[in-house]
Amino acid sequence: MHTDLVAALDIGGTKIAGALVDRQGRILVRAQRPTPAREDGETVMRAVDAVLDELTASPLWQRAGAVGIGSAGPVDATAGTVSPVNVPGWRDYPLVSRVRTAAGGLPVELIGDGVAIAAAEHWQGAARGHDNALCMVVSTGVGGGLVLGGRLHPGPTGNAGHIGHISVDLDGDLCPCGSRGCVERIASGPNIARRALDNGWRPGPDGDTSAAAVAAAARAGDPVAVASFERAARALAAGIAATATLVEIDIAVIGGGVGKAGEVLFAPLRQALTEYATLSFVHRLAVTPAQMGTDAGLVGAAAAALARSADAAVAAV
Template sequence: MTTDLVAALDIGGTKIAGALVDDTGAVRERFQVPTPAREGGDSVLAAVTAVLDRLVAADGWSAVRGLGIGSAGPVDARSGTVSPVNIPGWRGYPLVSGARRTVGDRLPVALVGDGAAIAAGEHWCGAARGVDNALCMVVSTGVGGGLVLDGRLRTGPSGNAGHIGHICVELDGDTCPCGGRGCVEGIASGTAIARWAGERGLLAPDGGPPTAAHVAAAAGDGEPVATAAFRRAARALAAGIAATATLVELDVVVVGGGVAHAGDVLFAPLTTALGEYAALPYVRGLPVRPALLGADAGLVGAAAAVRRSPGGD
């Protein structure tokens, strides 16, 4: 890069965040708005535009030389379109061209799935730094993932490689909004954890439906339904991780996102379940680490993705 700044967007079912990121991975400016996920596609783009407008007006924008976009998927990096499972208004939506209406045509733009963005970020300056082969996951409103193989982010032709959230782990499971059945996301996402626990009588402290954070807190106190919800989620994650590691061989798995903030409530049963599913010698003992970049992982990763893309350095 001829400058130390790139712009980054992190788009998910709950929030849309934007930042300017320097060449050390430090976030210099950060703005965020809620995702109007149940509204029409143009309303969601308007939220994206609001964040981009703030970035364009920020100090340092004149030095920006690229825009990285990490979006809930699936994405199509070739066409610049997105079809996030948890944003129904976006189906084949032209996100890159929509963003260009704000940032102009001079900047290289890299579009990747949010899981791939987190993989790029954690490999650049997080829990997978210095590791050649890693699966990095985000477990939040949905479940996504990205792969670093032979020291390089591998996004695949369309930008979706490593999308572990839609691996089937329950052959007769519920139909997923993606069209499949028994997907990891349908069992292990924060949304799924909260729904499953709520259907079995767990309530939030105010008597309403629980969130994943409520379930995590209750599980930390040993509440049986909440504990079972996290154990169930951990087994689904472990099955997906074991399948991925069996296919490509991994040195480490990094797990981030809101659900990972539950700490041992998630990681303890995940480690136990992975010991059951990852049986082959080259998969056994696979370490699982919490992500290090926190809430800014997607932003740092989107910045890393555009730095590594053609025209980005």
């Protein structure tokens, strides 16, 4: 049987999604379960098993040659384990071996969710055609992944490109990760909203205090809301410029809920980049919204599995 498909899993704190994906990145079969994130580890794994059961029941499963997993992190691809911050029942959980067993022994490739989104945007989305890119998710947290020299660069453990925990304010607020002034502590959705509230912004009659509500207020000209997004944009610009200076990326792609804020984020971000990305070789750095949407994690996990299969085929020759 020709193995021209891969299985993909996208594991987060809200949902566990699965798919069978072809070599053009098309999703042919889907399955999904809510993540029982507050439950014990085995209960979470049962939800993963339920997704895999649905995929393996498809007649197309016989054509799957590998499984790709994009998981909330930290992940450890070397050990095959995951410890998602928002799934406390999984700490050093042996996800790769459990999925390999459930998938009938197929090879399994594990990467962090930020790396998966970078893989998707490079393969099918806003970073297509760029050999050196940083792709970011700016949402409840801030994550990312790198493409260097035309290839995904997950690093030894699958976490490379985790820009959310670059410090951009040496004396800044303590971040839950233990460092200070991290990009995530300034630019994530909850922190944009927290800063706006602390500085006197008040929600409308609906009581919505999300970053999306702050973005709407910023578009309407509320100065406190505008200032909170400008602060987030400066933090993102500093992190992006540092990354570009280090590894010479030429495009930064921004997705996630905060990335959907539009020009209230991107206008001050582009302006701040002119102040931080000052060396000649980073002047042409482009910043653009992500294109892949909610399927990015699945498509990126599939891309990682396909890349592994291609590497294995080359090694066998």
